[in-house]
Amino acid sequence: MAPQVLSRALVTAKWLSEAVQAGRVGFFDIEECRDQSSPYDFMLPSESHFAEYVGRLGVSNDTHVVVYDGDELGTFYAPRAWWMFRVFGHKEVSVLNGGFKNWVKEGHPVTAEVSQPTPAVFKARLNTILLKTFEEMIQNVGSLRFQVVDSRPEGRFRGTELDQGLESGHIPGAVNIPFHSFLTETGHEKSIEEIQQIFREKNVDLSKPLAATCRKGVTACHIALAAYLCGKRDVAVYDGSWSEWFHRAPPRYKVSELKRNKA
Numbered sequence: 001m002a003p004q005v006l007s008r009a010l011v012t013a014k015w016l017s018e019a020v021q022a023g024r025v026g027f028f029d030i031e032e033c034r035d036q037s038s039p040y041d042f043m044l045p046s047e048s049h050f051a052e053y054v055g056r057l058g059v060s061n062d063t064h065v066v067v068y069d070g071d072e073l074g075t076f077y078a079p080r081a082w083w084m085f086r087v088f089g090h091k092e093v094s095v096l097n098g099g100f101k102n103w104v105k106e107g108h109p110v111t112a113e114v115s116q117p118t119p120a121v122f123k124a125r126l127n128t129i130l131l132k133t134f135e136e137m138i139q140n141v142g143s144l145r146f147q148v149v150d151s152r153p154e155g156r157f158r159g160t161e162l163d164q165g166l167e168s169g170h171i172p173g174a175v176n177i178p179f180h181s182f183l184t185e186t187g188h189e190k191s192i193e194e195i196q197q198i199f200r201e202k203n204v205d206l207s208k209p210l211a212a213t214c215r216k217g218v219t220a221c222h223i224a225l226a227a228y229l230c231g232k233r234d235v236a237v238y239d240g241s242w243s244e245w246f247h248r249a250p251p252r253y254k255v256s257e258l259k260r261n262k263a
Helices: 013-019 047-056 078-087 099-105 134-143 154-158 192-201 220-229 241-248 257-262
Strands: 065-067 093-096 147-150 210-213 236-238
Touching (some): 065 078, 078 220, 134 241, 210 241, 220 236
Parallel strands (some): 147 210, 210 236
């Protein structure tokens, strides 16, 4: 790959500006491309739903997809879309390093026009290796078969502040690495060496099984992306994350410093 690609999982604004084709830009809405019947936000849709949705965006199994978002941090939702494509069997997917804000900052063109991509056929096949269910997470509390990393802010992980209306806390055995730890002040991904050091400082062994969790299964995908950049391609995401865990797990499986201090 050209140096501007950095990694297949990341591409630079310069690379994308030279590679993008007119009329091939579509809007991927994670609020629409989800399991609408689930009580939890952003749960994965079915294979057929995903295939039909991305097909309307002009994505086939041969398309190199580049995802980005407009968050002020540089990247927030894009890793979720990146992970969704991967979990449905699509390997040619990358995140725009630095996001839309750095695309603009570097002087690349923008438009308010909505493109109309030519529909394509996409065949989805769920890769369960990259996905953890509630049942698997419950079993892991006792077996500790895989490591668990929680990407939420420290206060929500520890249980000292509310998590968007929910009592906060974490899954037993999980370690906390807030997702923004992997981003520079400019909103780009940190270097591989810096990312590896972050994992080491939290005693996360990238040679062993690893699952990521958060509030709604969104920022957990930053953990998966960061590990991918370090060569670990099989990090699973707990799709339901704390939203599901809070409502379904027994009280003894919700670790909270606030509750502990009140006891």
